[in-house]
Amino acid sequence: MWLLNTEKLTLEYFNEAQVKGLPYAILSHTWGSDEILFHELRGDQKALQGRAGWAKLDRFCNTALTHGLRYAWMDTCCIDKRNSADVSEAINSSYKYYYDSAVCFIHLEDVYKYADGASNSLGRAEVTRDQLLARLRTTRWATRGWTLQECIAPERRRFLASDWSEIQDGDDLLDALAESTRIDKDLLKDRDLLRNFCIAERMKWASRRQTTRTEDVAYCLMGIFEVHMPVLYGEGAKNAFKRLQREIMQSSLDTxxxxxxxxxxxxxxxxxxxxxxxxxxxxxxxxxxxxxxxxxxxxxxxxxxxxxxxxxxxxxxxxxxxxxxxxxxxxxxxxxxxxxxxxxxxxxxxxxxxxxxxxxxxxxxxxxxxxxxxxxxxxxxxxEQYELVCQTKEHHVSRSMASETGSK
Structure with a gap:
């Protein structure tokens, strides 16, 4: 598992034994067009420092550091996406990464604390709590496939507005979160209640979410259903989702x-x-x-x-x-x-x-x-089975007709 050193902003590798018990922060966010990738961060950092993705990485690491965490994980730069084995391992382990984290920082880049969409105070009044929660209810973060598990799995969540300032926790925030995600409030309070929710209910949470890669509509749910399967980009969303259901069926009697x-x-x-x-x-x-x-x-x-x-x-x-x-x-x-x-x-x-x-x-x-x-x-x-049945029946009739014609 690759982790960010929050002081040096460099990547360090830890094996499974080393990661166990190591406190680290983890980020939940929506990707922008200028994210810093694994191979870029392993190269010359000076060439990265004017990019928007660098500013996000820097703010995340600084936030983690202020909470006393020397290490952090960020999906944009802690996975070598040029390595298919690394991608498969990270996707199959991502729920566990969030579950084992010390704290998950959820950065809502489209939720502003100030009027007129301003990202800082510069003479502008801060919006009311109700207005802030109204913006949270419509955040793009709640529409993405991968952020479903990122919302459920962590033991501690900290919501951050666009300027990286913390949104005060509270029961009203949970209400807004439950409304926007359709996730039961009790589960938002206690992640270990997940098994109390039937398959169809969990699927419902994901039913209106989108993913950039079509197959991720299935892959992003593996942790929610506690299953693992090979990652096969190119198979298409329909095939990936069928494979997911087959894996679920092997270990569940939930009809x-x-x-x-x-x-x-x-x-x-x-x-x-x-x-x-x-x-x-x-x-x-x-x-x-x-x-x-x-x-x-x-x-x-x-x-x-x-x-x-x-x-x-x-x-x-x-x-x-x-x-x-x-x-x-x-x-x-x-x-x-x-x-x-x-x-x-x-x-x-x-x-x-x-x-x-x-x-x-x-x-x-x-x-x-x-x-x-x-x-x-x-x-x-x-x-696919129905099409094969229809095809074999058609071929059988054709052969029978041919045999009858030949015997006359």
């Missing part, structure tokens, strides 16, 4: 991962983006004894669900509860469509293949409505 709604005519059981969880209502988990195992296989998500044949539509009950607008707890339902001629035999049992349809619709049913409904072992095909 809220399937409670999403997207504007798709048909889909598999996995979401395509965190944005699919944007309007997720309050959810409740079922007791383990009421759950059926589920897994991702080469034929899709295999799961046992209660199926209702309601006239001309099929409904499947997801194994969790959702709170309706009237305050009642009901079972979320999804619409299914059979994939014809695509049944599979899994461990001696026949599993019917389905696709999820009408994905934008939210339907719930009272638990009593499901009494007496039978369970069915099903496989819900993801896009």
């Amino acid at each position: 809220t991962i399937f409670v999403w709604h997207g504007n798709y005519e048909s889909s598999g059981l996995l979401a395509q983006s965190p944005s699919d969880f944007a309007e997720t209502p309050p959810l409740g988990l079922w007791a383990p004894q009421d759950l059926s195992p589920f897994s991702m296989t080469n034929i899709g998500v295999c799961i046992r669900l209660k199926i209702i044949n309601d006239g001309n539509k099929l409904l499947a009950a997801l194994q969790c509860n959702v709170q309706t607008p009237t305050g009642q707890w009901e079972t979320p339902m999804i619409y299914l469509e059979p994939v014809l001629d695509a049944d599979f035999v899994v461990q001696g049992k026949r599993w019917r293949a389905y696709r999820r349809i009408r994905c934008a619709e939210l339907l719930t049913l009272p638990s009593k409505r499901l009494e007496g409904c039978s369970y069915e072992d099903i496989a819900v095909l993801q896009d």
Whole structure:
């Protein structure tokens, strides 16, 4: 782990044993266009000192030093982005970096303490506390993907305005932060409550955030879900997010991962983006004894669900509860469509293949409505598996027709 020496503004390397117990500051911020990178800081510093990125680095180190911290970590210059192994290690470890830090300084470059957007006092009046918090509610920092974990993981947070002056902590600041991030206030008070929040709720926090690299929409959530996976820039956001969900499924029995709604005519059981969880209502988990195992296989998500044949539509009950607008707890339902001629035999049992349809619709049913409904072992095909099934069926028909023609 590379750390900044806050006195010398130089980089020093520490192995895992050396870092353990070493107090360091860490910075959460939004990147500008003139940041100081790892290889630049390892070179001639004199050539850097007129740049905006140098001023940020210098102010951060000075802030850390005034808090008695000799070392600090900053993502712009403490990761060698020319080294793919270093990038992968840093991304997989970044949540831990913030969790283990002595203090996280959150610099809000667009939150000004003075009127008219001024960055210093120079004859201008300081805004009121309410005005300052209103600016905090709309800060760009709360819209970025990576800053989600940077908000949750640290034990101590210190918010800094654009001029690097500290924004006084308080319950009203937590209220503003909870409103802008949609993160539960209790979690903002105690980071170790993270496991109390279901998968869909955590996805909802990320649903309206953006990242510069498309794949980071998934990579920035690995720490939130306590999973690790290879970093493969170039795979695309959709593939990266599917890989993330597969990793989550391997160690979780939380079925809220399937409670999403997207504007798709048909889909598999996995979401395509965190944005699919944007309007997720309050959810409740079922007791383990009421759950059926589920897994991702080469034929899709295999799961046992209660199926209702309601006239001309099929409904499947997801194994969790959702709170309706009237305050009642009901079972979320999804619409299914059979994939014809695509049944599979899994461990001696026949599993019917389905696709999820009408994905934008939210339907719930009272638990009593499901009494007496039978369970069915099903496989819900993801896009790539569905396309392969359709392709193989088409090829099979073509071969059959060719054989019949040749035999005449």
